[in-house]
Amino acid sequence: MGDWEWPLILFTVLGQIAIGIILMLWWLARDRAHLDGQLFKRGVKVSGGLLILALLASLFHLGHPDAAYRALTHLSTSWLSREILLFLLTFLAWINLYRQARQLSSGHALRTDSATMAVAEIEAGQQTNSLSLGLGITSVLGLSGIASSAMIYVLPRVPAWNNVGPVLFFLLTTGLLGALCTLALGGKLLQNTQKKFLLKWSLACTSVSLLIYVIYGSMLSVSIEGAASLTFLLNSPLFWARALLGWFAPLLLLLSLLKRPQIDQTHLILTVTLLAGVGEILGRALFYLSATGIQITALF
């Protein structure tokens, strides 16, 4: 059985939230003027903050963080090298977004002036294009970064990991927490359609995540080590907490949110985001804890 890997848990989950937010912004900015400037700025700032935190957290996993830069040197076969590279590129792309966010303010001011509305429309339009390009690039880099983090754990030695599971889990975390955090950040800045979409999307992610986990779990038992992981999970109160906080509670809340759009949702959204966040953190902790490797079975 593995250990409680705080650095890795924080690195993966925070990184995935950050990229999830960018991804959602990208979707919102998919065509002109849908993405509110304020939300864009807020989103970029928050995701950047999370990304930095994530990268810092990852250092604590190393015996010699000072030499972390060397981790870039084995791109040929090491998914860890690839992950680091992609996350650094994502970070660069984010810096560009940040630059755009700062310029945006000037562009934004124009809107208020009705006389030059036309100009503003165009400028805003161009901006949105370049924005969505920037967001697009960041998201793609980020998503591939996340995919490579997942690939690190696809180890023949660890049957529970040696499958598509890790990739799916990591991406779903990205989608779910990305959407929820965007909702939480967006608040009034989001149009109802956008809200609705994000809620539906979150709902989809949660249910898919639950579904996949069930299938994944049932497949674990084919190998001895996988079975060991499974029994560990089912016997761990953590797992049931994770199920409750990360799957069932969010499902109910999201459904009720979609059913009754009229009521003020801010608090509910915050709650569901929080719950899902905790759920995912526990989920990630269990991911590491439950890992059982194929090993020598001897007496001593």
Place this chain on the structure above:
Amino acid sequence: MQTFRNVCPRNCYDTCGMITYVQDGVLKKVEGDPKHGYTNGKLCLKGYTYPRRVYSPDRIKYPMKQSPRGSGNWTRISWDEAIDTIAKKILDLKKRYGSTLPICLDKYSGNFGIVHYGVEGTMSSIGYTTRAVGTPCWPAGIDAQTYDFGTLYSNDPEDMVNTKYLILWGQNAAWTAIHSFPFINQARERGTKLVVIDPILTSTASKADLYIQINPSTDGALALGMARYILDNNWVDWEYARANSLGFDEWVNYLKAEITLEWASEKTGVPKDIIMEIAREYATTKPASMWVGYGMQRHTNGGQNVRIIDALGVMTGNVGKSGGGVNYGHLETWGFNYNAMVNSAPQGSKGFVGPDGKVGDRSININNFAKDVSAQSDPPVKMLWLACRNPGSQDPDTHAIEKMFASMEFVVTVDSFFNKTVEMSDIVLPATTHFEDWDVMASYWHYWVGINQRAIDPLFESKSDVEIAIELSQKMNALQPGSCTFPTSGTPEEWLAKEFNPGIQQMLGINNYKELLNGPRKAKIPAAAWSDGKFRTPSKKIEIHSDLAQKNGLPALPIWVEEMKTPEKYPIRFMTPHPQHALHSQFQNLDWMMTANPEPKVEIHPVLAAKYGIAEGAMVKIYNDLGSITVKAHLTRTTSPNVIVSYESWYKNSNFNVNYTLKATPSDMGKQATGNDGLAFHDNFVMIERA
């Protein structure tokens, strides 16, 4: 990088030749000495940990004084103060009791270097003292072979390559004599069958062609059954037996009259057909060799069982033959001067008047140390001197030891690590390791002798036993001229040189001890013990009928003597054989060992474990009237359902000590050659429960 020659001085069959690598005066690593023909440039797992022993920050560094004893309140004192305190105490006791008999020495096998007999010399030189006499390890077997052949004397173990049939009888070479395996393997590669007879399926037994899990303490019965079958089939070497032994026919009559295969099988738990099989094979495959381990003689009838096995060897004419023998051990290569040991008592010393009227030391039983020390009244024992010895964890009945120590006036211990004995001492003196000493070591198994150089300077303020004796002598003579006869000069190397004599030099084919610096030497004696037929018994023959044994209250013949019966209250036999990662209380406390073997275990048969609801890894309380220990269970079918096994050892920061439950039950023999009967370590009975 400089290299030095050393020899491992531990109480072990193999007594390995070592090469020590030293740089800037620091010991870097150790290797086996390729010039040592028996250990062949290889060490055991323990030997390789020596650098950790020498440089462990846990080592005892300075003379220290504890006040009061057992309080853990230690004061560092100078050598001068330590020796002054000790000297004054000795003189004070001498004054109060008119002799030095209140001073008791307990020294044994912590370091078997010849110069270390200076410990005994230290005591002799202050007067007549009380001495823990005997050996816990192997005395019953020694006496058995002394009654039969006149002394213990075995074939060169390298001669095992010539055997065609090999029985290891209660011997776990894989753990205690690993260097014999290449020779055993050579023989096996040429088709020799290996039979291992042992109550425990040891690592050695696991390699056997035939493993026989015998009822403990019934080895003699098995040998008698074999003898009867050999007799019935007339596979007896009458010529050899009648020509070389006394009382053979008398024993044959006993076999005819008293022994049946059914009885032997019933006693030993070994099926009849198996007894017949090994009897036939052993008697008809020539030469056939038997290696009698020390484990099998640690019983109340252990010596007698060895005598029976000896007789089996004689009956088949396997004694005195290359590739044969009933091999147990030898002291042929130990003919040194013991110069450091032989010091006459000071003028006018009063001694103990023995039953024979001789004045001398007062000897007490090393194997019942606690009780015997406490039993002395005229004069009582007031002071203990302990060197090369850790009774605190190695003697039977630890509680009794604790009580006895508490009753002492003064306890001095010389040691390198803070073990249970040091814990109960007033003064501890830091001992050197063998890398910091000059010495010479012989083996009680192989025929090689090697020199041990001082490879590094003694660490901190550690001193060798002889250096301590010199200081003590200087001090005592200053305080009271003539009160100590130990020489007050000589460098460690000079002391080593004084141990050699023409006899030993001739045996080793050298003219000067310095020649040993080029490599260990093998004694020039025949590979087959007793091949000259000159036995050392009173009759100069093998004494199947031994009047000496009879005189000592033992059966004259190698006949069956009943084993100790399992008591109702304590139905489980608790065996505590030698460990793999330690030699008694040495080695296991070192960091490498604590990583490789972090905790003690007790081996329990699944059937027995189930009976007491004990699961793998559960903690088990093992207890009897004497005391109890609690240890982790390991379920294994390598033991039998009525025997549990835990290997004696001293773990760092642990009070695990099997001897809390071990009664000081004497074995049947030992008095004749070693002064006291041995210990029936393996006749220990307990009860278990889930802790």
Place this chain on the structure above:
Amino acid sequence: MSKQLGFLHNSEKCVGCRGCEMACKNEYQIDPIPQWRKVFQLREDDFSLPSRMFISMACNHCAHPECLRVCPVEAYTKRDDGIVVHDPERCIGCRLCTMACPYDRPQFNPAKKKVEKCNLCYQRIDQGEKPACVAACIPGALALVEITTSLDQKTGVLKTLPGLPSPQITTPSLRFVGPKQGKQIRRD
């Protein structure tokens, strides 16, 4: 890669004396925790008769070393003779190799915060000496061999033993002569 060196462990001769384990520590004066080479006692139930049977295992210098594949800093390199060498200078202590190796032979040294493992004494081999463990093996159970098809065709040479991970994961350069069990007269 011109050849593949590896170990041949004769479980028939090995008595589990652990000399190899400590000879390795002595040769490199390894810190207390890491065990480059470790002797394992096989489970009794995996064999027809209960007895004490052992394998001695260090790094298996696999043909497909997972440690080398996953290591982000190229601390692992595979020599022409197939020896997988770990360079502690490069290691940053990410411990991914310890997750990836089915034999747990890359060992994390908490004192150095880096991973260490057996490098098959390549310095000794380059000077024509035997690896320390092989040189120290008293019963002659451990040998340095070249892993070849002809070796694998020899009768009695096994690729794995009960209790060991499937060799398919990393194709270890370790071969066995299986333990032989004699006749046992038991009291249970």
Place this chain on the structure above:
Amino acid sequence: MKFFEDSSSQALKIHCELLLSLSQFFAKGGEKLPHTLSPLLKSCLAVDNHFKPDQLYLSNEVLANYSQANGEEYLLMLYEFNRLFVGPRAPVAPPYESVHLNTDHLVMGEQTLTVRKLYRRENLQAVWQRHEPDDFIATELEFAAYLLSRIIEAQTVRNNAKVQLYKTLYDEFWDHHLGLWLETFAQLVAQSAKHPVFSALSSILSTLSKLHPSNTKEANYETFAPQISRRSSCCCLQPNPIQL
């Protein structure tokens, strides 16, 4: 105010005295605490007045309090000293650099030999060389003090080259040896000390290491004849007979 930001002879003297009194404390052992505690207190007070390091006054109060202690109290301190640093039971905090800095935690490690070389560069050697490890804390502290005393001498004769050289040597020795393990050692003592004096000792040791600024210039080397004073307060180092 920190050491070396203030390299006035007075500051150096105070620093030097602290090192020496600590060296004494360890060298003379628990048995001599009645003689080594007050000097330690004295030098700590001087440090406190001059540099005002935070918290030091607390330890000083403890020292002040216990330096007045009666014989019995001193016995308790003695037993604690031996439990922590000497034995015969495996000591809690062995006072040797290599035990803490070398990952195998043995005495006579590589650090022991490197400090031996440093001493030799100054034509000095540990008094019990080859028996006592050269990286015994008292010896290292005394050597540090020695280097400071050389700076002071050089300052008085206005030999700036020499001042610079010995400052560099001092930094080098501190940064590669004492400075590397003193804090760890202090922590170990703090964790297991059962007597206030040793908690105080621990904080004095950490004050010492905290106050020292890190600085790693290599010295371009030329040796001067050793000037080790044969004052009673020097007992671990002696002129190297081979060199002289």
